[in-house]
Amino acid sequence: MAEYKQHQRLFDRFDENRDGKISAEELQQCVHLIGKDMSYEEAKAAVEHNDSDNDGLLDFEDFVRLIEGGSEEEKAHELKEAFKMYEMEGCGCITPESLNRMLSRLGESTTIDECRGMICRYDIDGDGLLNFHEFEIMMRC
Structure with a gap:
């Protein structure tokens, strides 16, 4: 339960426009804010790889899968x-x-x-x- 709340807080921080989805741009900007480098191409690839409904954005479940790294x-x-x-x-x-x-x-x-x-x-x-x-x-x- 605590891990779920941590994931939700992190998701909310990345979701700058509060639309319930994280774009490649939002992902790149937030990764940069925590002191890591991620190119737009890398962010876009991460979104594409984890985007379950193919809308070009990460919903919460997609985001959790991204940060937990899959199976x-x-x-x-x-x-x-x-x-x-x-x-x-x-x-x-x-x-x-x-x-x-x-x-x-x-x-x-x-x-x-x-x-x-x-x-x-x-x-x-x-x-x-x-x-x-x-x-x-x-x-x-």
């Missing part, structure tokens, strides 16, 4: 797909170079050294790469 099976599949996007060299790991390339595609300007630092935080075995298990840990943090 465990869906989460595992999405994590594997995300890993594949970053792991571009066919080695089964994310390298500083592949991370740099993917971040560049997403519009982030980073150096290889910065990417090494990002990887280092979650590199459990100390090989300078992220395997799927380490990537999974990173994504859950």
